[in-house]
Amino acid sequence: MLSILETIDWSPLFISLKTGAVATILAFFLGIGAARGIMKLNNTAKAVLDGILTLPLVLPPTVAGFFLLLIFSLRRPFGKFLLTEFDIKMVQTWPGCVIAAFVIAFPLMYRNARAAFEQVDVNIIYAGRTLGMTERRIFWKVVVPVAGPGLASGTVLAFARAIGEYGATSMLAGNILGKTRTVSVAIASEVASGNWDTAAFWVCVIVIISFLIVAFINGISGKKIKNVNRWI
Template identity: 40%
Template sequence: MTDISAFFDPVLLSLQTAAAALVVVFIGGTAAAGFMKRRPFFGKTFVETIFLLPTVLPPTVTGFLLIVIFGNQHIIGRLLERIFQQSLMFTWWAAVLAAAVVAFPFMYQSVKTGLQQVDENIEHAARTDGAGEWKVFLFISLPLSSRAVISGVILSFTRALGEFGATFMFAGNLPGVTRTVPIAVFTAMESNQMQLAWAWAASVVVLSFSLLFLLRKWSI
């Protein structure tokens, strides 16, 4: 393996993993925010607390819970293994799931905040004209919350890009499969490959800084 491929393999894998996780959290986080904003129900605070829990849990605890739920000792893990003919753990999809779980709260909270700022009179007017709830949500509420949605996309992507602990525990450290940049930095440091560690660390810092800088400039 050349030095160039040794550098770019984890970078490309991280981008692919973060992009796939972003698709999951964009759909799930946006739908959850729309549902939670509009529908009061018993236990709503409890459910929302679960949604936000990955922001405060240690990533290793998140990884442990993913192993418990999706490992072959749990009914969900065994069901998935039977459907896909292999365990979810230590696969690329495990890395995507771990990244999605830790990134989900950022998408959810951003979209919910944006939806709360939408003028309800506009939504009521659309309902009066015959639009259903999901049509109001998709064509009125979301477009009016576009800035918050974009903020959620950027924050979720950067969080997924930097995920380490949950991914390391649940997906492992398999070169070309689950060794994302954060895990590659850890591995390089352990093997005293400091130049590669610096290069990978710099790539994540530059990309994350650039995205957050654009978000701040765009938000002003």
């Protein structure tokens, strides 16, 4: 084990954590915004948009990666536009890692945010309106704090999904050491190269991180149950 630690390249871990953090921040705010907006729609529009936003959760990641390639490829109009107008390239770059991780992690944040908002007691919202609070202030000062545990769970799950993403990331960002090789991509690459010890090391790293994330979510849920029991 010591010999592996001496020769290991830690860049996949740093890239995964950096990618996961940025993708989670994007998923957090856009997921909350999407959940808030969809709750105001009629049932038909809500069902259609909800299906579209949740689709990356049920599609194979490689399918999502294929669609991302169709959008951001330099052979496609939008990919050319980003490169010529803003000098932004998604294919075979770290921003591509972020976009792929965000697309796959977003549905988890969105679904948890929507579920948390739907469980908020409407009487609290009515009370805020009675006090003369604006809808924006009610949302951020009343609804979001009440839905806090659900939002926290969604954030942690989105982060876990982002750092573990492989299919879409490998298709859009590729496998460039020190640039786009995340831990998940590194595991597949090391196994393909026959470096089982290195692959096993990265597997252990992912397992430990995943366990800590699950323990954190359980801690959040336990606090929520404790607070509920206190009011019963």
